[in-house]
Amino acid sequence: MTRLVDLAQVLRSKNAGALLCTLDMMFEDEETYRRVRDSGAITPQRIAKLYGVSDNEVAIIPYDVAYAIKITIPRLVPSGDPGDTDVYGAQQHAPLLDIEIPD
Amino acid sequence: MTELRMMATTGMLGYGYTEEAFRRGISLKPDFIAADGGSMDPGPYYLGEGVPFVSRQAIKRDLGLMLEAGIEHNIPVLIGSAGGGGSDPQVAFVREVAEEIAHEKGLKFRMAVIHAEQPKDYLKKKRAEGRIRPLGPIAELTDEGIDETHRVVGMMGVEPFQKALEDGAQVVIAGRATDASIYSAIPLMRGYEPGLVWHLAKIIECAGQVTTPRFGQDCVLGTLGDGYFLVEPGHPDKRCTRMRIAAHTLYENPSPYHLVEPDGTLVTTGSEYEQIDPRVVKVTGSRFEPANSYTVKLEGVRKTGFRTVFIAGVRDPVLISVIDEFVASCHERVAGEARSLGISQDSYRLNIRVYGKDATMGPREPMRDSVGHEIGLLVDTLADDEDTSKAIMAKARYALLHTDFPGRKCISGNLAIPFSPSDMPVGMTYGFNVWHTMELDDPLEPFPIEMVEV
Numbered sequence: 110m111t112r113l114v115d116l117a118q119v120l121r122s123k124n125a126g127a128l129l130c131t132l133d134m135m136f137e138d139e140e141t142y143r144r145v146r147d148s149g150a151i152t153p154q155r156i157a158k159l160y161g162v163s164d165n166e167v168a169i170i171p172y173d174v175a176y177a178i179k180i181t182i183p184r185l186v187p188s189g190d191p192g193d194t195d196v197y198g199a200q201q202h203a204p205l206l207d208i209e210i211p212d
Numbered sequence: 213m214t215e216l217r218m219m220a221t222t223g224m225l226g227y228g229y230t231e232e233a234f235r236r237g238i239s240l241k242p243d244f245i246a247a248d249g250g251s252m253d254p255g256p257y258y259l260g261e262g263v264p265f266v267s268r269q270a271i272k273r274d275l276g277l278m279l280e281a282g283i284e285h286n287i288p289v290l291i292g293s294a295g296g297g298g299s300d301p302q303v304a305f306v307r308e309v310a311e312e313i314a315h316e317k318g319l320k321f322r323m324a325v326i327h328a329e330q331p332k333d334y335l336k337k338k339r340a341e342g343r344i345r346p347l348g349p350i351a352e353l354t355d356e357g358i359d360e361t362h363r364v365v366g367m368m369g370v371e372p373f374q375k376a377l378e379d380g381a382q383v384v385i386a387g388r389a390t391d392a393s394i395y396s397a398i399p400l401m402r403g404y405e406p407g408l409v410w411h412l413a414k415i416i417e418c419a420g421q422v423t424t425p426r427f428g429q430d431c432v433l434g435t436l437g438d439g440y441f442l443v444e445p446g447h448p449d450k451r452c453t454r455m456r457i458a459a460h461t462l463y464e465n466p467s468p469y470h471l472v473e474p475d476g477t478l479v480t481t482g483s484e485y486e487q488i489d490p491r492v493v494k495v496t497g498s499r500f501e502p503a504n505s506y507t508v509k510l511e512g513v514r515k516t517g518f519r520t521v522f523i524a525g526v527r528d529p530v531l532i533s534v535i536d537e538f539v540a541s542c543h544e545r546v547a548g549e550a551r552s553l554g555i556s557q558d559s560y561r562l563n564i565r566v567y568g569k570d571a572t573m574g575p576r577e578p579m580r581d582s583v584g585h586e587i588g589l590l591v592d593t594l595a596d597d598e599d600t601s602k603a604i605m606a607k608a609r610y611a612l613l614h615t616d617f618p619g620r621k622c623i624s625g626n627l628a629i630p631f632s633p634s635d636m637p638v639g640m641t642y643g644f645n646v647w648h649t650m651e652l653d654d655p656l657e658p659f660p661i662e663m664v665e666v
Contacts, residue, residue, distance in 0.1 A: 189255030
């Protein structure tokens with residue numbers, strides 16, 4: 110097993126508009142990208158559990174041309190609403206770091 | 213088909229660009245230069261207040277070089293989403309800066325100022341026609357919701373830019389606009405392939421973001437030809453890489469393959485990216501699928517109350533070990549104190565965030581039980597008026613400082629308060645309550661154009 114943080118070149122989060130949060134993971138080379146993409150470790154069920162949302166609120170889009178996987182989930186509250194914790198949504202990626210990818 | 217060249221000076225007017233890159237870009241004779249001036253990233257406040265989130269000096273510097281070069285070379289200068297949110301006061305702010313620059317440098321030009329703020333009556337009419345719909349997880353817009361809004365802007369497409377240019381404007385200061393419309397307006401007027409136009413526009417609107425090395429903002433050039441486009445940095449020491457260009461459609465979008473614009477969708481599933489020299493990337497195969505109807509996005513905010521902020525540290529290990537219960541008991545105590553002041557619990561909001569525990573991710577934090585030797589409390593109160601906001605904060609500060617907890621030994625005070633004064637009123641706050649689409653028959657209708665001879 111290898112932790113995702115040790116395989117990805119980029120692991121980031123950001124608002125996709127005021128209502129959604131998008132999580133991007135990007136890889137240095139095609140081999141690593143395919144290994145993660147095809148690992149079965151990045152599933153809506155898994156992400157839903159990590160972020161406390163329901164499965165059908167998670168969208169996962171592999172993006173072969175940039176060796177990237179994009180995940181989009183709803184924000185807890187709209188950006189900047191009372192109670193928001195992260196207006197830009199730039200620090201919501203940490204739970205992804207520890208996802209284990211089979212060797 | 214001859215090539216058409218455009219230069220994006222910066223991803224955000226006021227974030228800056230190097231003069232070196234700009235001069236080099238200008239020497240390559242772009243057909244127009246442009247910059248996006250807006251973003252909703254910084255949240256609802258700036259649209260609500262109608263103020264920019266960059267300084268006036270920075271806007272003046274970035275716009276000054278563009279206006280001077282644009283007039284000298286007789287090419288259009290386009291600014292979209294002026295002032296950050298593209299609302300009337302923000303557009304007026306940038307317009308005034310442009311006029312000041314013109315006056316100081318002795319420049320003369322025809323300028324279009326395009327408005328994007330939407331009157332409530334107009335929104336109600338559109339709502340009654342069933343032409344306003346939620347964009348994502350947000351409630352349907354109602355007349356009450358419209359009445360509640362403080363300010364709403366519509367996001368224009370290419371048409372208002374094109375109309376302004378047809379009417380002879382050389383400089384366009386536009387209100388809220390889709391980032392890509394700023395760069396697509398002119399090439400579409402000249403008949404370039406829409407798929408390539410929109411894709412190039414989408415890539416260069418963030419300017420320096422697609423270049424390597426990546427320190428700060430800088431100019432990027434896009435060149436459209438027959439069946440392709442090229443992207444290269446303005447700066448001679450920077451490069452565009454195939455990867456960086458391909459990855460750009462991931463940024464801040466829910467999907468890298470489908471990017472929605474008012475009159476259709478850019479589809480990049482067939483796009484191919486080729487590194488044709490160490491600095492330049494060539495893209496082919498992007499498509500644009502026209503939509504059946506023309507829709508613009510609406511962004512609107514309502515007032516959410518006056519905020520007062522207070523920050524303090526906790527170092528006492530006993531208190532850290534019972535912090536959740538302690539915070540809960542302080543909430544209760546503040547509610548009681550508020551009642552004694554005649555302030556009901558539903559007329560204020562008190563939020564106590566525990567940094568070092570779960571303040572960044574809230575209920576999504578998986579490691580909330582792993583706490584270090586020190587935590588930070590960030591407290592904020594919201595109320596309809598500033599006095600109430602401050603009164604609640606004063607009570608909350610006192611409660612946090614002096615409320616007992618099991619095993620307490622630090623009986624002279626629970627907090628390390630770094631500042632005097634400790635309570636910081638930050639003024640009115642706003643929240644997004646309009647994040648919808650609005651269908652139009654005429655893409656120009658909600659975006660009146662004002663022509664000014666500067």
